[in-house]
Amino acid sequence: xxxxxxxxxxxxxxxxxxxxxxxxxxxxxxxxxxxxxxxxxxxxxxxxxxxxxxxxxxxxxxxxxxxxxxxxxxxxxxxxxxxxxxxxxxxxxxxxxxxxxxxxxxxxxxxxxxxxxxxxxxxxxxxxxxxxxxxxxxxxxxxxxxxxxxxxxxxxxxxxxxxxxxxxxxxxxxxxxxxxxxxxxxxxxxxxxxxxxxxxxxxxxxxxxxxxxxxxxxxxxxxxxxxxxxxxxxxxxxxxxxxxxxxxxxxxxxxxxxxxxxxxxxxxxxxxxxxxxxxxxxxxxxxxxxxxxxxxxxxxxxxxxxxxxxxxxxxxxxxxxxxxxxxxxxxxxxxxxxxxxxxxxxxxxxxxxxxxxxxxxxxxxxxxxxxxxxxxxxxxxxxxxxxxxxxxxxxxxxxx
Numbered sequence: 001x002x003x004x005x006x007x008x009x010x011x012x013x014x015x016x017x018x019x020x021x022x023x024x025x026x027x028x029x030x031x032x033x034x035x036x037x038x039x040x041x042x043x044x045x046x047x048x049x050x051x052x053x054x055x056x057x058x059x060x061x062x063x064x065x066x067x068x069x070x071x072x073x074x075x076x077x078x079x080x081x082x083x084x085x086x087x088x089x090x091x092x093x094x095x096x097x098x099x100x101x102x103x104x105x106x107x108x109x110x111x112x113x114x115x116x117x118x119x120x121x122x123x124x125x126x127x128x129x130x131x132x133x134x135x136x137x138x139x140x141x142x143x144x145x146x147x148x149x150x151x152x153x154x155x156x157x158x159x160x161x162x163x164x165x166x167x168x169x170x171x172x173x174x175x176x177x178x179x180x181x182x183x184x185x186x187x188x189x190x191x192x193x194x195x196x197x198x199x200x201x202x203x204x205x206x207x208x209x210x211x212x213x214x215x216x217x218x219x220x221x222x223x224x225x226x227x228x229x230x231x232x233x234x235x236x237x238x239x240x241x242x243x244x245x246x247x248x249x250x251x252x253x254x255x256x257x258x259x260x261x262x263x264x265x266x267x268x269x270x271x272x273x274x275x276x277x278x279x280x281x282x283x284x285x286x287x288x289x290x291x292x293x294x295x296x297x298x299x300x301x302x303x304x305x306x307x308x309x310x311x312x313x314x315x316x317x318x319x320x321x322x323x324x325x326x327x328x329x330x331x332x333x334x335x336x337x338x339x340x341x342x343x344x345x346x347x348x349x350x351x352x353x354x355x356x357x358x359x360x361x362x363x364x365x366x367x368x369x370x371x372x373x374x375x376x377x378x379x380x381x382x383x384x385x386x387x388x389x390x391x392x393x394x395x396x397x398x399x400x
Contacts, residue, residue, distance in 0.1 A: 085326025117304020121297030165316025193239025279346025
């Protein structure tokens with residue numbers, strides 16, 4: 001049934017309050033883009049720069065997805081940066097020194113991350129050691145392991161591996177022997193963008209039909225259509241950024257796939273509900289029959305695997321593994337989660353919010369770089385943004 005007993009303004013205000021962190025951070029992201037567009041003389045909001053911005057921050061967004069589960073459950077993981085760097089170093093050595101096929105390299109790196117996640121999960125869940133201490137210890141071990149694997153040298157990776165970090169989807173319609181584009185945009189990227197919007201409409205109307213069938217409240221059809229149109233425009237803009245440059249990268253596709261999977265896990269599965277229960281009230285979760293130890297270990301296994309994915313994409317983008325890889329990744333991932341609305345106390349957070357948070361950080365870095373701002377200024381600005389995000393989270397909860 002539609003919410004006919006409430007005014008349009010009341011419905012909009014209620015929806016905004018319910019998702020205040022995500023909406024506010026999205027508005028902040030657009031605001032940051034506009035500010036840097038002005039300060040950089042129009043060089044920020046261009047297809048080339050925004051496409052590069054997305055590519056440069058995908059590995060942080062991937063890390064932030066896993067970190068959402070960790071933080072929502074009431075833990076923290078300081079090891080993910082150097083764990084990702086170690087996975088990338090392992091992949092580079094297997095490719096460069098041993099000539100492993102790409103599929104074997106990826107499986108080995110993912111299995112490495114999974115094993116480290118198991119190791120951390122065991123000590124945290126079953127041995128009772130605080131996650132902060134365990135992950136800090138693993139942080140040090142992984143840093144040493146990177147130097148050991150690479151022997152303090154930069155190891156370059158082959159093109160067959162680098163495609164995951166540097167490659168783009170092919171153009172479908174080509175003309176001429178030289179392979180110049182047949183259209184002034186990347187046609188396959190546009191097709192995928194249109195398909196994404198169509199699927200979004202299908203799922204939204206399907207969900208609305210199910211809610212009506214079971215007697216749940218739904219938005220008035222006019223407001224529902226307005227929401228669909230607005231979000232469709234935003235989806236279209238995201239794909240247009242890449243469509244009018246060089247197209248969608250394979251790394252961006254990886255981000256989309258993991259974003260959809262993790263959103264489904266956190267909102268539609270028993271595991272997702274258990275994770276939120278752990279962070280909301282651990283004692284109540286235990287009394288309700290949730291296997292807290294196994295769930296906690298599973299969370300860190302997922303986090304370890306996601307760190308490996310991040311390391312693979314980063315190494316592929318740089319076409320090399322370096323001893324410095326992974327430095328401060330964990331802080332950017334945690335900051336992305338907090339900026340995106342994940343509570344530092346556990347029990348609250350969203351995947352889309354973490355992704356937005358990752359691109360807020362990336363936009364600040366990118367904009368300051370275009371302005372030729374000193375490197376230390378980036379840290380100062382990011383630190384201030386993080387404090388403001390936490391303050392906003394605290395004050396918004398008090399007003400609810």
